[in-house]
Amino acid sequence: MTIWMPELESIPGPRYRAIAHAIGEAISAGTLAPGERLPPQRRLADALGVTVGTVTRGYAEAEHNGWVVARVGSGTYVKQPALRATFDMARLPSDDSDVIDLSLSLPPPHPLRQQAFSHALSAVSTSPAALMRGVSYLDARGSEGHRDLLTEWLAELGMPLVSDELLITQGGQHGISLVLNTLLRPGELMAADALTYPGAISAAQQAHLKMVGITFDEGGMSMDALEAQCARQPPRLIYITPDQNNPTGVCLSEARRHQLVALARRYDIWLLEDGVQYLPVEQRGIPLYQLAPERTLFVFSTAKVLAGGLRIGILRAPNVLLERLATGLRAQSWMVPPLMVDVACHWINQPAARTLLEWQTKELAARQTLAADILSGYQLSNRSHGSNIWLMLPDGCRALELCERLLHSGVKVSSAEPFCVGSTPAPQAIRICIGAAKDQQALSSALATIKQSLTQPPNTPVTV
Structure with missing residues (x-):
């Protein structure tokens, strides 16, 4: 037990608040370390010359x-560092880490990624045309040759697009931000699934937009709820991941896709369709950009099929918006560095790109089967070839507490908070990114740890 004793003389206000302030200052200064027990309330009251009730209120x-947590029959302890409520999208792979990080939606690791990247770099470094592009200013939309090659690649992936409708972006996240900053003004309303990709939420915040979450179920976004929102205040844009909601994996039904398009046309709403979370073509529905090409912008990137570090994305937009978007891109970065576009284009022309994607598709399916077996009996939401699993927790299990307990056990997952749009209450659920584990053995170990933690009784809260 710590012998810490606060100095209250210089702290103004009621004594109980002074005690709380002193605790916070001591934690910030490192005088009180995470996990340390505070003095018993009666002992501290006697030492400070105040009532036990004052110390109780201070704690x-x-x-x-x-700052602290009370444990029944044990005392009050300095709280361990809390998990971040925001979403940290940066991760440097580390083979010597003791933590199996399943918090980020990443493609499964494979040596072929580094090998293909190395080959592409070597080829670009000896290409006079690529070297010339690398030191030149190009069109903000990207070179016509690059867009043509990317269009051919997308067609192979089952995404038929027209080269003249494309802009090359610095990844899918850049495409989302570019659309929001170009088409919407600060204060305008943007709608999305009540739980959605944190990068879209962050982009909306950066653009100073209002955001509303639309309820959804196993068939995707509720069109009744969306129509009710449109009757009150139509959003200027709807952001949606129709084939695979992030984090839940829910797919927007074909009927609702047609209803969504009809509502967008009736209320003159832009649709921002995010297809970055890759699925095989047979598991995807009809794209919104085919149902409503005049008002749909489509975002895709190399992140989930090649490598996130390439930062090469594709933005499809109606012709009437291309010049506005190109002007916006030019204002942000003038253009996407052609060197990286050349690397990506060379990579997708290699047989290794197809080999890698075929392996990845089978690997994710195997991992989904593995997860379903280990977590059988629990409520899961996922796609058979997706990279994420949404796990609803049993009654009495709190997501943030579970995430913290898992982290101490060497497994990192995400709670629902980063995915909540606006005032959407966070469900007691976690997202498990099965693609992030280095192999199936590591994934199996992490899932077993999760299952074991789910059977542990929750900490009993104390009422003061």
Whole structure:
């Protein structure tokens, strides 16, 4: 037990608040370390010359601020560092880490990625045309040759597009931000599934947009809820991942795709369709950009099929928007560095690109089967070839507490908070990214840890 004793003389206000303030200051200064036990309330009251009730209120105030946690029959302890409520999208792979990180939606690791990248770099470094492009200013939309080659590749992936309708972006996230900053003004309303990709939420915040979450079920976004929202205040744009909601994996039904298009036309709403989370063509529905080409913008990237580090994305847009979007891109970065576009284009022309995608498709299916077996008996939402699993927790199990317990056990997953749009309450669920594990053995170990943690009783809260 710590012998820490606060100095209250210089802290103004009621004594209980001064005690809470002193606790916070001591934690910030490192005087009180995570996991340390605070002095018993009666002992601290006697030492400070205040009532036990004053100390009790002070500890309760500190707990309300998230600095300490009370444990029944044990005492009050400095809280361990909380998991971030925001979504950290950066991760440097580390073979010597003791934590199996299943918090980020990544393609399964394979040596072929580094090999193909190395070959592409070597080829570009000896190509006079690529070297010339690398030191030149190009059109903001990207060179016509690059767009033609990317169009052919997308057609192979089952995404038929027209080269003249494309812009090359610095990844899918850049495409989302470019659309929001170009088409919407600060304060305008953007709608999305009540749970959606955190990058879209962040982009909307950066663009100073209002955001509303639309309820959804196993058939995707509720068209009744969306129509009710349109009757109150139509959104200027709807962001949606129709084939595979992130984080839940829910697919928008064919009927609702047609209803969505009809509503968008009736209320003159832009549709931003995100197809970055790759699925085989037979598991995808009809694209919105085919149902409503005049008002749909489509985002795709190399991140989930080649490598995230390439930062090469494709944005499909109606012809009437191309010049506005090109102007917006030019204002942000003038153009996407042609060197990286050349690397990506050379990579997708290699047989290794097809080999890698075929392996990845089979690998994710095997991992989904593995996860379903280990977590049988629990409520899961996923796609058979998707990279994520949405796990609804049993009654009494709290997601943030489970995430913290799992992290201490060497497994990192995501709670629902980063995916919540606007005032959407966070469900008690976690997202498990099965593609992020280095192999099936590591995934199996992590899933077993998750299953074991689900059987542990939750910490009992204390009422002060």
